[in-house]
Amino acid sequence: MISANLSAIFYLISGILFILALRGLSSPDTSRQGNYFGIAGMIIAIVVTFLSVGNFSTSLLYVAIFLLIGGAIGAFIAFKIPMTAMPELVAGFHSLVGLAAVFVAIAAYLNPEPFNLGTPGNIKLASLIEMSIGAAVGAITFSGSIIAFLKLRGIMSGSPITFIGQHFLNLILGIAIFILIFYLCKTQLDNIFWTVIAISFLVGVLLIIPIGGADMPVVISMLNSYSGWAAAGIGFTLENTALIITGALVGSSGAILSYIMCKAMNRSFVSVILGGFGAENSTDSKKENKDQKPVKSGNAEDAAFLMKNASSVIIVPGYGMAVAQAQHALREMVDKLKKNDIKVTYAIHPVAGRMPGHMNVLLAEANVPYDEVFELEDINNDFANSDVAFVIGANDVTNPVAKTDPKSPIFGMPVLDVEKCKSVLFVKRSLSPGYAGIDNELFYKDNTVMLFADAKKMTEDIVKNLD
Numbered sequence: 001m002i003s004a005n006l007s008a009i010f011y012l013i014s015g016i017l018f019i020l021a022l023r024g025l026s027s028p029d030t031s032r033q034g035n036y037f038g039i040a041g042m043i044i045a046i047v048v049t050f051l052s053v054g055n056f057s058t059s060l061l062y063v064a065i066f067l068l069i070g071g072a073i074g075a076f077i078a079f080k081i082p083m084t085a086m087p088e089l090v091a092g093f094h095s096l097v098g099l100a101a102v103f104v105a106i107a108a109y110l111n112p113e114p115f116n117l118g119t120p121g122n123i124k125l126a127s128l129i130e131m132s133i134g135a136a137v138g139a140i141t142f143s144g145s146i147i148a149f150l151k152l153r154g155i156m157s158g159s160p161i162t163f164i165g166q167h168f169l170n171l172i173l174g175i176a177i178f179i180l181i182f183y184l185c186k187t188q189l190d191n192i193f194w195t196v197i198a199i200s201f202l203v204g205v206l207l208i209i210p211i212g213g214a215d216m217p218v219v220i221s222m223l224n225s226y227s228g229w230a231a232a233g234i235g236f237t238l239e240n241t242a243l244i245i246t247g248a249l250v251g252s253s254g255a256i257l258s259y260i261m262c263k264a265m266n267r268s269f270v271s272v273i274l275g276g277f278g279a280e281n282s283t284d285s286k287k288e289n290k291d292q293k294p295v296k297s298g299n300a301e302d303a304a305f306l307m308k309n310a311s312s313v314i315i316v317p318g319y320g321m322a323v324a325q326a327q328h329a330l331r332e333m334v335d336k337l338k339k340n341d342i343k344v345t346y347a348i349h350p351v352a353g354r355m356p357g358h359m360n361v362l363l364a365e366a367n368v369p370y371d372e373v374f375e376l377e378d379i380n381n382d383f384a385n386s387d388v389a390f391v392i393g394a395n396d397v398t399n400p401v402a403k404t405d406p407k408s409p410i411f412g413m414p415v416l417d418v419e420k421c422k423s424v425l426f427v428k429r430s431l432s433p434g435y436a437g438i439d440n441e442l443f444y445k446d447n448t449v450m451l452f453a454d455a456k457k458m459t460e461d462i463v464k465n466l467d
Helices: 004-025 028-051 058-080 083-110 125-153 166-187 190-208 213-238 241-265 269-273 300-308 319-324 327-339 358-365 376-385 455-465
Strands: 312-317 343-348 373-375 388-392 423-428 448-452
Touching: 004 028, 004 241, 028 058, 028 241, 083 125, 083 190, 083 213, 083 358, 125 166, 125 190, 125 213, 166 190, 213 241, 300 388, 300 423, 300 448, 300 455, 312 327, 312 358, 312 376, 319 327, 319 358, 319 455, 327 343, 327 358, 327 455, 343 358, 343 376, 373 376, 423 455
Parallel strands: 312 343, 312 388, 343 373, 388 423, 423 448
Antiparallel strands: none
């Protein structure tokens, strides 16, 4: 057993390690070190929490057992999960964080004595406010993350689900939550507490269903922020310094990332928070290009010929590359191009894939040098001077309709100017629309050659033809 002062010191050390973890994760070069800092900080926080308990009991033993079971399940998932499923896994984990906050809030409300919060029906005002807000945000995070998971998994349509008066309903429900929390603080009636949680679960669903697939990476970042704030709220209730620090770090970093991504996509940050972006959709844009003219299709031999005779090639990876696990074959192709003195770079859109940094992680897995990977704002001007753009599974982030069709759900979103290249090689299984549900004008450009095949197999065939 350790004293409260010593616990506070160790919690502070844990918080510093979490800050160092975030700092490390800001760069691919230091990301591994950042993860080590985060692991160390969490181990310290868990051990100190156990040692801070005055007397060990059977209940505490059960907690330790379930902690080990949960850790084992998490480790198993971490080793087995493919990178293609990482976005929905992250959404699923966010839901668990939110649900944990709800459960802790319920436990503290029903049995406040062990938490030194007062007695049932006479809970400290500050604690009641904190646990109510924590429970509400946690419930919103849980149900919203479940919807995000279903959309990412393909169980639910990635297209926006809207109805008349949707935003007004969200507003009414949001106001209702605050009013009910106010009356909960005055009356401490159980029914009001349960109603707050129930309405919050509903709000989480209503916030996420109108969001389209193209905006899903921002949603994941936003839900990450929500889960952090929920944890911080419960941390205040439990008077746990480590939980407050951790929740605040996750909440603030998630909010900052969401803001950065919104700026990159020309979206309103306020609209993101309110679940309003992506709500407007046009079925016209989905059909606009399909009947214009036939596309030009090619094969691996054609692609190899074009790239062998190019002086510069820009690779544009997307979710299709992740699905096919083609990053290693892509790296082999690039190595052969470099041997022929061809300049090769990678262009990464901020929301390529279905979560922030998805493509960067995949390329790092294939040992692609970091100095060859460029973000949209750093490389977009280079397309006009490049001979070949090799688009491997990136759809919505290369769609010129974002610049030309005000009715499109992705209008205004900055996209990679792939069409400005002399030649565009587009690897895709079919002409089906991307995750945003709209057709890609790039398919029909005169300088585009469609390579209809699995991304990995096509890349491997190109490698063979480069010999």
